[in-house]
Amino acid sequence: MDARYKSRDIERRSLDVDGLKRSFLEWLVYSVGKDARAATRRDWFHTVALAVRDRVVDRWMDTTRSYYQEDAKRVYYLSLEFLIGRLLTNSLSNLGIVDECRQALDRLGLSMEDVVDAEPDAALGNGGLGRLAACFLDSMASQGLPGYGYGIRYEFGLFEQRFENGWQVEYPEQWLQFGNPWEFARPEVLYPVQFYGRVEEFRDSVGDRAYRWVDADRVLAMAYDTPVVGYGGDTINTLRLWSARATRDFNFGHFNDGAYMKAVEQKILSENLSRVLYPNDATETGKELRLKQEYFFTSASLQDILRRYLQHHTTFENLPNKAAIQLNDTHPAIGIAELMRLLVDQHALRWDDAWEITRATFAYTNHTLLPEALEAWPVRMIERVLPRHMQIIYEINAKFLNRTKARADGDNARLSRLSLIDERGERRVRMGNLAFLGSHKVNGVSALHTELMKQTVFADFHEEFPDRINNKTNGITPRRWLKQANPALSELITTRIGEGWISDLSQIAALRDKADDVVFREEFRRAKRKNKKRLAAYIARQTGEEVLVDSIFDVQVKRMHEYKRQLLNVLHTIALYNEMRDNPTVSWVPVTKVFAGKAAPSYHMAKLIIKLINDVAKVVNHDPSVHDNLKVVLLPNYNVTAAEIIIPAADLSEQISTAGMEASGTGNMKLALNGALTIGTLDGANVEIREHVGPDNIFIFGMTAEEVNDLRASGGFNPREVIASNPSLKRALDMISTGAFSPDDRNRYHPIVQALTDGGDHFLVTADFADYCRAQEAAMHLYRDPEEWTRKAILNTANMGWFSSDRTVNEYAGEVWDVHPVHPNHDGEGFR
Template identity: 50%
Template sequence: MNAISPSNTIRTGTSAENLRQAFLDNLVCALGRLPNYASAHDHYLALALTVRDHVVARAVQSFEQGVVKMMRRVAYLSAEFLPGPHLANHLLNLGIAEATREALGGIGIDLDRVLAEEEEPGLGNGGLGRLASCYLDSLATVEVQSIGYGIRYEFGIFDQVIRDGWQVEGTDKWLSGGNPWEIHRLGIAKQVKFGGHTETWTDDQGRTRVRWVPSIVIKGEAYDTPITGYGSGTCSLMRLWKSEAVESFDFEAFNHGDYDRAVEQKVDSENLSKVLYPNDELHRGKELRLKQQFFFTSCALQDMLRLVAMSGGKVAAFDESWAVQLNDTHPAIGVAELMRLLVDEHALEWDDAWAITQKTFSYTNHTLLPEALEKWPVELFGSVLPRHLEIIYGINHRFLDEVRTAFPDDDARLARLSLIDEHGARYVRMANLACVGSHKINGVAALHSELLKKTVLADFAALWPEKFDNVTNGVTPRRFVALANPGLAGLLERELGAGWPGDLSCLGRLEPLAADPGFRREWREVRLANKRRLAALIQERTGIVVTPDSLFDVQVKRIHEYKRQHLNLLHVLSLYLSIKRDPDAGVVPRTFIFGGKAAPGYFLAKRIIRLVTATGELVNQDPDVAGRLKVVFFPDFNVKNAQHIYPAADLSEQISLAGMEASGTGNMKMSLNGALTIGTLDGANVEIRDAVGAENFFLFGLTASEVSALKAGGYQPQTYYESDSLLRETIDFIASGALGGDPDLFRPVVDNLLHGDPYLLLADFRAYLDAQQRVGELWGDSDAWTSSSILNVARMGRFSSDRSIREYCERIWNVNAKPSQT
């Protein structure tokens, strides 16, 4: 039976009247609410259910099309997804936003108020999860059949509250109000084994086989969230797995009065999908995190094999049905798990299974920090996954024979490439496993990909140069421009046509308008409106009153030393001290906006947040700097809040130490919204600067090669401190106790800078201030700044995630995507 057409049923009609009636039906029949007594949240749920009918109808058709055409699917394996609120995105992608606004307006309901009710799923920590969600959006938009596999965390990334200037973590109860977008697939459940031991046996063909006898089996249940594409009939699927006990209640234990043991297995099993990134400082935390990674990866691969069988495919041709992308090392255990499934469960020969595995997997690396490449103690790994440790030993034995052939008598290289780290305590190296088990390895920016081949993955690049490629990250213009910046979207639609969100190459046609006084005036009006909205939100969330006419200087991202939020603060305090010395100092009025979360156990990052808030407490209350400087820490930075912040940014702070940031995507989002960038030649900054023009980018700082040379020569931060009077004055001011009233409060930050400075803040300080001086000078010329802002947007078209996905399709996955319109 063919799927229903989404245009010919009452539930999926697209007129305002159809939508209004469906909304009222859901309000009364699905929620049991009379219209006169319904709350704003009831309105949200009713509208979400109404729109979900459209989404699911499209998803069913999309799946049917994939089955009929026997398309090769893409599986994107990621421990994180940060999709953001769904409702507005679906309204845009389905093309029913205006009809919906009319439908609700006709019964006195404000659509914007309804949209504000949605809770966002906090299923990721930052850029990794946001990128994964951008890619699902783009996979649907370019009409590629795809499933993003992950974990349905009951509690996501923590809610951040600032209390007495400090970050306080609260529980992210994103599911407490219900999740109307997901479909619980009761018929799709996978059993996942842990612990136990292995046994060898002989099959009826005389072959030696291995069976895994686990100590515990946990069930993974599938929850599906369809992701619509823009102007496309295709839907991606975000399939998240929830852990459950195979037998959730021990009736015998209950009858004997052992009530705790009766539900013990249920509690232990559900812990696997309880929380995003458990604290892994202790053994139990490490074990839980390893189990989480195996849990969702095993469920995913079992599900892919189920879909192959369902569509009449053969296991021996698994790689013809699926291209599987490992988003960082979290799902790298999938290499060993697919081998186990093919060899142990489906009786394929080792060499055949290995050929399938390598043709199936590809691996995206997201870090240049050696310490960030995951590895697990062999003893822990073997206790949790005994069969997989045996398989990894088997892979490693064959792999090292290949290395010996390519590089004879090079024991040091063998040790570096081995899947097992034998230096001291033994570890399983997950990045090495991902590299060996994949046919392609890619970085996420041109510089990052080159540095990968020279640093952390140099030995693999020497062995297999043909495996390495680059796919620079991208971001979806639907969420981060069309939805986040409706004023700009209106200008783009007028000048470029309604289809611009599906083809950012058309942005280039804006370039001549950078010289048009009338268009520049309209551009400034849009930007000022965005800043006024953010200013109102800042006052609501923090109580701080900021001036929209000031330069909004924005740094919002995860708090980490290498991202150098404290370099930004050194600049802020240097300006403050300059004004205190000379009240007539020519300082451009600025509002410094910080945002981001520090990992709960990251001491120095949390101290940096406190330094931001202490600086704000001082600066914002000092009448000597009133009207010229304000400092804001915007709490709980997430996708929903980002949609208010990015369109209001005048200056985008991308100041990580060169060679540290893999790519960045916040840099793209702010530039696409018209912010100018101050930054180092790090990550995708390099390509952004090349695209927008050096004259529209405030460059400063050491290059990656200069960083390496300075460190190799023995970096001495004290030298910079002693030779730069302003730097010395600023650091001494922090150490004095003037901030926060306690000289010891920021002693760890000061000591870190003066006696180590691992990310070379002091070396880049003066160049950063010089670049900020250029920022102030350009800001003083309103027309010149506006022209640069327009050109930034006009030249950012290649940073759409649609372009990234097309490159993956062509160069890595070997699947067909809808071509660009140009």
């Protein structure tokens, strides 16, 4: 059907207060189906979201139409995770109608905060990698770049964390329970995805060997689209998430009642594919369902990308000029074999042509060097689940190994390191090697991480392809992480330097001068204090604990992981507690230690660390002898929304991973941008943060990545000796091991003490302890001088402009994707 009209025939929704108010009432009554008197907070949230979504749709269609009409090169960001958080404030803010909406609600006697708080978090990610994807979506739309996100519409996002008796307990996160007003279901955008079965060889029309994948199970991928509103509302991009739907194919062969019910059961089970996000951050579990999720969304996305390309083209040689596909980690790396399969098996391209197109289209981002996080699927599993892909991987591998130098030199060790197949023990496919080989560009996420990639996991590949590895230091969107999360500070900034910083964060450098202005410092402190009050109220609500607003808010918020060394922070907390008890007459700087973060449900050590923090909090917070000078809180269920409250209130930002282990970090950037001083190691992007904020405005401590490497190469160290020579460390550890924090179970923390002593202290907690305490003392000392502290805090905010994800995305656009901004035509002339 082809209706004839111009888009200007559609009445565009008004953005003023009256229009919004009218729209709210219409949506409430006619779509939510409630009377204003009966409407709950959630009803109002749905009402407002649907009315706001109206204001996005026409611009969204304009954007999509402009991309189509210009046949623009698009970038496709394939990611198993998008950690989006709430969207209401984000949409309003990017459309520029926050105040209008507040007033419209006001006229209805409603509070904007109440409405905003009724929105659940879209937590379709674990941590940094997923949040980075969400920041990139915001930045691509805000830069006018034709960028699409592709992922999975998990029915259950990252689990909800509660503490029961101090232990982490996981509950399902049912974010879709009451419906999702932001998404548009596209039941007609449906692609088949196959699993299992076998491969049949046959002769094609010209007598060449060809293959088809037969007798496979089929699942359908159905699209749900969420508009991604760019800043200013000019560009509205698309996040397309796939949901698994059963097919209607039936085995009519044995059609009787029993077989019918059995077949339907199978159909129901096939929809489990998109049920739940795997809760692992930087560790892979190797579960078959996870491999199927990876292939499911990758295959559907590639089919969709090729369909879009074929609207304008009849051959594939131009695919790399029209599509850039970015692999967010190796999770979608099976896409390299899948694109080869689609091109060779379904579109009859010659292998070498298909390979050239594939390599020119894909690029791969690596996010970790941790060996336990590098995906390596058992060959036996891929053979069974994706038999044709296993053949293709073998073929890619054989062709590659045949022409490497290593073969010529007879260097078999090197050859086996370059192989896509790890032959040591159970044979496995190294997804990192596949991603590297199938991409024209491979990047790390900070300068240090990229250097280490070249020296370690990809050393052989780097030698083979010296131009392929490049660095793209991560960034964060200033819209969510400063403008929206920190209205107090962002309004202050705007009154002083204008609002240009919101879309060009480099302009925030204009605040540098203001660091020496006493009036500005006072106002900067006032903004921070307001945020600290907000956090204190949140802490009281969440934990029942009262904290001093004038204490140092010392914040460590991130996933719980041994390499991130929450334990180092806990040991310092205990040492400080002891010092305060020993010296009750000293006038201490009050300190509030704020922790938050989830542990992977199967990561026992991380869960034990959670229990330890809660146990330490119980003892410290109720000990009158420290006179409220020290409080410890572990906030439950850290997510994007909690981060938006915690981060603007932080004084001190804990970025204390073992050097060489944190690929980049992005929380470090959010905290520094919001005026927290960093206490950190020279790891990940901390190195670059130091360069930007200046060494005087950051507390760096601990071993460098090189020193860590040398120490490990020389056989490690003896933590027992380090502990024996440091009385405060020894005392803190003794307290943990003798049950000072666990009188009900004195052996509870044996595994932790063991890991830090006889276990060899793999993460060098004891080795860095003394220098960490020195840096902590320097921070506490500085905090006594509010003017100096504030001056440095301002310099942090002023010098963080480079860490905008706009900068990151522009670097990708120029150096990896070759995509350019498109300016959508909003004049209403376009044909629909």
